[in-house]
Amino acid sequence: MLAALALALLPLLIKSDFALTILVFSFLLGMLAVSFNLIFGYTGQLSMFHAAAFGISAYATHLSMSLLGTSFWIGLVLAALLVLFLSVIVGTICFRFRLKEFYFAVVTLAFSEMARLIILNWNSVTNGTLGIILQEKPRIWLPGQGIVKLDGTLMWYYVSLIGLALTLLVCWRLVNSWMGRSFAAIRLNDELGDTLGINVFRYKLAAFSVGNMIAAIAGGLYSFFLGSIEPGFLSIDQSLAIVAMVLLGGRGAVAAPFIGALVLTTLPHVIHLGAELRTIVYGSILIFTILVMPQGIYGSIAALTRRPPHAI
Amino acid sequence: MLFEISGLTKRFDGLTAVSDVSFSIAQGDIVGIFGPNGSGKTTLLSLIAGMLTPSTGRIVWKGKEIQGHKPHDIAAAGVVKTFQNPQLFSELTVFEHLMIAGHLMLKRRLGWRRIATLFNTDTGQAGGDLEARAREVLRLCRLEGSRDQTAGVLSYGEEKMLGVAMALMCEPQLLLLDEPASGLGQSEIDSLEIVLRDLRAHGMTLCIIDHKVGFLGKLADRAISLHHGAKIAEGTPAEVLSNEHVIAAYLGR
Amino acid sequence: MGQLILGQLLNGAILGTLYGIIALGVTLTFGITGIVNFALGAFMMLGCYMAWYFTDGLGMHYAVAVLCAVLVTSFAGLIADQTLFRFTRNNLVNGLLVSIGLISVMEGAALLIWTSTPKNMEYVLPGVFSFFGLVVPKMKAVVFLVLLGVILATYAALTRTWIGRAAYAYAQNPEAAELMGVRTKILQSGVVVYSTGLAGLGGALYASLYSIDPTLGAVYILKAVEAAILAGIGSVIGSLFGGILLGITEGVGSIYLPIAFRDAYGLIFLIAILLFKPAGLFAGRK
Numbered sequence: 059m060l061a062a063l064a065l066a067l068l069p070l071l072i073k074s075d076f077a078l079t080i081l082v083f084s085f086l087l088g089m090l091a092v093s094f095n096l097i098f099g100y101t102g103q104l105s106m107f108h109a110a111a112f113g114i115s116a117y118a119t120h121l122s123m124s125l126l127g128t129s130f131w132i133g134l135v136l137a138a139l140l141v142l143f144l145s146v147i148v149g150t151i152c153f154r155f156r157l158k159e160f161y162f163a164v165v166t167l168a169f170s171e172m173a174r175l176i177i178l179n180w181n182s183v184t185n186g187t188l189g190i191i192l193q194e195k196p197r198i199w200l201p202g203q204g205i206v207k208l209d210g211t212l213m214w215y216y217v218s219l220i221g222l223a224l225t226l227l228v229c230w231r232l233v234n235s236w237m238g239r240s241f242a243a244i245r246l247n248d249e250l251g252d253t254l255g256i257n258v259f260r261y262k263l264a265a266f267s268v269g270n271m272i273a274a275i276a277g278g279l280y281s282f283f284l285g286s287i288e289p290g291f292l293s294i295d296q297s298l299a300i301v302a303m304v305l306l307g308g309r310g311a312v313a314a315p316f317i318g319a320l321v322l323t324t325l326p327h328v329i330h331l332g333a334e335l336r337t338i339v340y341g342s343i344l345i346f347t348i349l350v351m352p353q354g355i356y357g358s359i360a361a362l363t364r365r366p367p368h369a370i
Numbered sequence: 371m372l373f374e375i376s377g378l379t380k381r382f383d384g385l386t387a388v389s390d391v392s393f394s395i396a397q398g399d400i401v402g403i404f405g406p407n408g409s410g411k412t413t414l415l416s417l418i419a420g421m422l423t424p425s426t427g428r429i430v431w432k433g434k435e436i437q438g439h440k441p442h443d444i445a446a447a448g449v450v451k452t453f454q455n456p457q458l459f460s461e462l463t464v465f466e467h468l469m470i471a472g473h474l475m476l477k478r479r480l481g482w483r484r485i486a487t488l489f490n491t492d493t494g495q496a497g498g499d500l501e502a503r504a505r506e507v508l509r510l511c512r513l514e515g516s517r518d519q520t521a522g523v524l525s526y527g528e529e530k531m532l533g534v535a536m537a538l539m540c541e542p543q544l545l546l547l548d549e550p551a552s553g554l555g556q557s558e559i560d561s562l563e564i565v566l567r568d569l570r571a572h573g574m575t576l577c578i579i580d581h582k583v584g585f586l587g588k589l590a591d592r593a594i595s596l597h598h599g600a601k602i603a604e605g606t607p608a609e610v611l612s613n614e615h616v617i618a619a620y621l622g623r
Numbered sequence: 624m625g626q627l628i629l630g631q632l633l634n635g636a637i638l639g640t641l642y643g644i645i646a647l648g649v650t651l652t653f654g655i656t657g658i659v660n661f662a663l664g665a666f667m668m669l670g671c672y673m674a675w676y677f678t679d680g681l682g683m684h685y686a687v688a689v690l691c692a693v694l695v696t697s698f699a700g701l702i703a704d705q706t707l708f709r710f711t712r713n714n715l716v717n718g719l720l721v722s723i724g725l726i727s728v729m730e731g732a733a734l735l736i737w738t739s740t741p742k743n744m745e746y747v748l749p750g751v752f753s754f755f756g757l758v759v760p761k762m763k764a765v766v767f768l769v770l771l772g773v774i775l776a777t778y779a780a781l782t783r784t785w786i787g788r789a790a791y792a793y794a795q796n797p798e799a800a801e802l803m804g805v806r807t808k809i810l811q812s813g814v815v816v817y818s819t820g821l822a823g824l825g826g827a828l829y830a831s832l833y834s835i836d837p838t839l840g841a842v843y844i845l846k847a848v849e850a851a852i853l854a855g856i857g858s859v860i861g862s863l864f865g866g867i868l869l870g871i872t873e874g875v876g877s878i879y880l881p882i883a884f885r886d887a888y889g890l891i892f893l894i895a896i897l898l899f900k901p902a903g904l905f906a907g908r909k
Contacts, residue, residue: 104716155898159715160659164852165897168890171845179883235488239470246459253419253453255445255474255540294841298723305720334734341727348717348724349710 061313062223069215076327078211084316084323085218086280089225091303091315093272098301099309100233101265102245104163106297107148108273110170111141113291115274116281117177117184120192130196134278141274142267149266153259167294174292189288196282214283221279222316225272230312232268241265302340305347308354317355371430372397372575373449373544378427378437380413380599387413389599390427395544395577400570402590402607403579406620410599411579412454415546418577419451420444431544446474450542454549456529458521464532465517468504471539475500478541503539511535511565527558534565545569547578551585559585583611583620595619626756631874637763639870640770644825645847646854646862647774648818654794654857655814658711658718662703663822663847664840665729670696670826671835672737675744685747689827696823697816704815712811726840733837741834748831766828773824774863781859790814794857842886849889855902 072078094108115137122133148169157165177184184190196208198217208217232238240261243251248258281287290296299322307318322343326336351358374394380387388410395401405411416422418429420441429437436444459467476484479496487497508514511531516524524532530550537545550566551559566576566589580586586593586607593610595603597619603610610616645663652660673695677688703725711718748762781787793800793810801807825843829835850869854861869892873885 104719151894151898155901157897157901160719161852161897161901163719164848165894168893172887172890175884175887179881231488236473236476236484237488239466240473242462242466243459243470243473246461247457249421250453250457250459250536251470252441253421253445253451253457254471254536255442255450255477256470257440257442301720332735334731337727337731337734341724341731344724344727345707345721348720349707352717 065219066216069212075211078215080324080327082211082214082218082283083280084320085215085222086276086283087300087303087323088222088316088319089218089276089279090273090300091307091319092222092225092229092312093269093276094300095304095309095312095315096229096232096241096272097265097269098304099315100238100245101241101262103262103266104159104301105266105269106163106167106294107145107170107266107270108300109294109296110173110292111145111270111273112277112280112296113177113287113289114144114173115141115277116287116291117190119278120190120281120287121183123194130194130278130282134275137278138271138274141270145267145270146263149263153262153266167297170292170297171294174289177292178289184289187289189286189290191286192282193285194282208282218279218283221275225276226313226316228268228272233312237261237264298344302344302347304354305352306343306354308356308358308360310353310357310360314354314356321355371395372432374428374430375418376428376430378414378417378429379425380410380417380422381425387599388417388424391596391599391601392427393594393601393604395575398570398573398575399592400566400576400578400590402586402593403577403596404581404583404586404593404610404616405579405596406581409581409596409619411581411596412548413599414596415451415548415577415579418444418449419546421451445540445542446477448541448543449546450537450540450544451546452530452533452537452548452550454552456526456533458529458532460521463518463520464508464513464524464535465504467521467532467536468507468539469500471536472500472504474540475503507535507538510538510568512561527554530554530558531562531565534562538569542574544575544577547576549580550578551580551582563589587611627878628875629757631878632871633757633759634763635871635874636867637767637870638874639850639867640767640774640863641825641829641866642843642846642850642869643774643863643866644770644821645843646850646866647777647859648821649844649847649851650854650856650859650862651790651814652818653851655790656708656718656811657713658708658715658722659848660708660722660815660818661719661844661848662722662725662729663818664842664844665726666696666700666819666822666840667826667829667843668733668835668837668840669699669729670823671830671839672733672742672826673823674827674830675742675835678747679744685831689824692827693820693823696826697820700816700819700823701812703819704812708815709812730837730840737837739836739838741836743834744830760832762831766832769828770825771863773821774860777821778859846889849893852893853889853896 069078090108090112094105097103097105118137118140119130119133122128122136123130128136148166152162152165178186197205198208199205208214233241240251240256243254243256244258244261252258277291281291303318303322304315305318306321307316308314331339347354353361371394376392378391379389391414403411403414413422417424417437420436420439420443423438427437428435431447431449436447459470476496479499480487508517511534513528513531513535516528521529521532530553534547534550550562554562563585570576578586578590590607593605593607594601595610595613595616597615602615602619603613645667648663649659652658670692673692674688677683677691678685683691707721707725708718711721748765750761752759752761752764781790789800789805790810792803793805793807797807846869847866850865851862853868854865869889872888872892876888877885
């Protein structure tokens with residue numbers, strides 16, 4: 059709560075447009091990481107479809123605006139519904155056939171690679187490798203000002219902050235509900251959960267679909283803030299970047315992946331490195347986190363501050 | 371009849387684990403299924419609970435055929451199974467286990483209204499019922515003392531009892547117990563017996579398998595003996611235990 | 624048209640042995656250590672650059688250069704095993720992610736040292752074989768035969784020697800094998816290193832045929848994983864056939880369908896196999 063208030067007031071202190079821009083990106087990627095953790099950290103399914111949900115929605119939002127003439131927000135809703143539809147198809151195929159662990163990762167990866175290949179090669183609609191420049195800006199209603207263009211970093215700052223806050227709220231509600239208990243049952247011992255009457259298929263699909271829909275909303279917002287879309291949104295590297303954010307931040311708390319998103323988004327701008335060195339540092343962070351700090355930043359700090367359980 | 375199986379057979383590539391088994395269970399009975407190791411007892415329970423699909427045969431629960439249904443559907447219909455080697459959610463506490471196992475309770479109480487509880491903070495009466503039931507089950511299974519311990523630190527006896535406790539959270543009408551007494555010390559077996567008698571007093575129907583004759587002999591109303599996957603005797607425990615085929619099977623002749 | 628198809632069949636088969644040699648590493652590593660080493664693609668890339676450096680840079684004979692490249696790659700594999708993979712045995716998700724982190728490190732290092740400009744090796748063995756109007760570059764035929772030979776030799780070693788039987792016993796039942804005296808740790812490290820050596824060999828031979836760049840491993844590891852799953856993970860000889868099947872499908876497929884979609888065939892194969900025959904095409908024939 060305190061952190062939320064601090065983030066809401068931060069722009070009063072930080073006037074740098076550059077710093078605010080980095081924060082907007084962190085919030086939007088934070089939405090992506092937090093929603094991915096619903097599938098990966100809480101339900102235990104290593105999905106490689108998350109970047110695809112993000113990228114497909116970015117394209118779909120734009121296409122809905124340019125082809126159907128909808129507003130940005132209607133387009134975003136349609137894109138999220140499209141992603142829901144795709145998630146149900148992909149999820150049904152994977153979970154009906156009980157694909158687990160590596161096989162689930164590989165098949166979801168195959169589906170997202172196919173989505174990427176289609177986008178890459180459907181030149182007439184997606185403009186292929188070059189991607190699309192987005193010049194339009196979404197419009198929002200502000201009290202006292204009426205409907206205005208969503209322009210300028212400060213406005214984006216609040217829109218993306220609200221997006222992140224809503225994501226956290228939804229995920230927090232879910233994991234602390236009866237449904238979250240079913241997610242935990244699936245992660246820890248799905249066979250036992252099944253004999254206790256939990257419909258494993260249904261709740262895997264629920265986590266997968268909700269997670270992907272949040273990723274879809276993040277994708278639409280991200281592309282319009284960035285001002286462009288390209289097929290790289292759906293790449294394997296993007297999927298892995300999400301996994302890295304979650305691992306670095308931690309899997310054990312709803313907000314923890316946001317820490318990872320913040321660090322990995324900020325780092326390249328704070329420490330200036332060439333692209334090559336950046337790749338090396340990025341890979342090293344991933345390895346270091348897994349081998350030395352498997353609980354992530356959040357988990358490690360929590361372990362330090364928590365009193366040992368049996369201390370007098 | 372509450373529960374009836376007929377001609378149940380399960381073959382795994384060439385091996386017939388359960389062979390043409392038929393029997394029925396009446397409301398409120400405790401039925402014991404004996405048999406040496408490898409006689410097909412665990413396979414039989416797995417078939418009933420839906421973890422395996424029978425090759426042929428029928429399983430009828432309250433007049434409906436349930437063979438080949440999914441485990442969660444069978445559990446929802448009121449037939450719940452425990453595991454011989456306790457299956458747990460390793461990093462959670464005992465109480466959290468029971469809350470997860472309360473899934474069916476909430477489902478029965480709320481139906482699709484469960485979705486609505488995701489949006490407002492209160493699960494209302496049903497949430498309160500769930501916690502009350504969990505406390506009741508803890509007391510019944512003598513696990514109150516380990517309520518907030520994680521599953522990892524429990525003793526083997528407590529682990530097995532937690533398995534029974536989770537099954538009880540599902541409000542079963544027929545409880546299938548896979549060797550509940552194996553690996554337990556005598557005092558643990560005694561308290562298990564008290565718990566099971568308690569359950570029967572509450573009107574629950576039990577089907578227990580075990581290869582130890584003594585424990586089941588005292589508890590069961592009726593007994594069935596399996597050997598090489600086939601039923602070789604049925605009757606009161608005393609009758610079955612004095613049956614010459616059963617004695618021969620146990621002595622390995 | 625017939626010749627075009629036949630040519631693509633041959634090309635596909637040759638490319639397929641390249642997929643196959645990496646797939647063999649994927650299968651062996653998975654069977655013995657329980658992880659999928661995605662970094663094998665990066666080790667292949669390392670093999671490429673080593674072969675290029677030893678021949679064009681140091682002027683070695685190509686055959687010697689290939690041998691040295693395999694040694695260097697295996698040594699790199701040993702270091703990776705002892706510093707990283709040793710800690711992720713039988714932990715699928717961690718192993719996967721560590722190997723992916725390693726890809727970033729190796730690719731980044733390769734970009735720093737050799738830049739992203741593709742390198743082309745001098746022709747090792749110019750000239751072509753031609754028969755029945757088909758033209759096959761001599762070097763391609765050599766690469767095909769060497770890879771085929773190595774895969775078959777590995778298969779023979781696994782089925783006929785003591786080490787192979789120990790490895791099989793371990794893959795089937797680790798605890799029993801350990802009780803019977805299989806030295807688990809050495810076996811696991813050995814397999815990880817051997818797999819990186821195979822990838823290095825694939826790379827060193829690849830370098831004589833195509834131009835090389837630091838990111839080429841990504842494509843090959845994906846194809847190799849597809850081939851390994853196609854065959855059924857754990858099947859040694861299957862990884863060869865899986866690779867060739869994939870290579871041929873891509874080759875012949877690009878005659879009829881837009882070339883842009885050649886990478887999709889493997890994906891469609893993969894999904895279909897995992898759904899309908901999850902043990903793979905060669906299941907049971909170990």
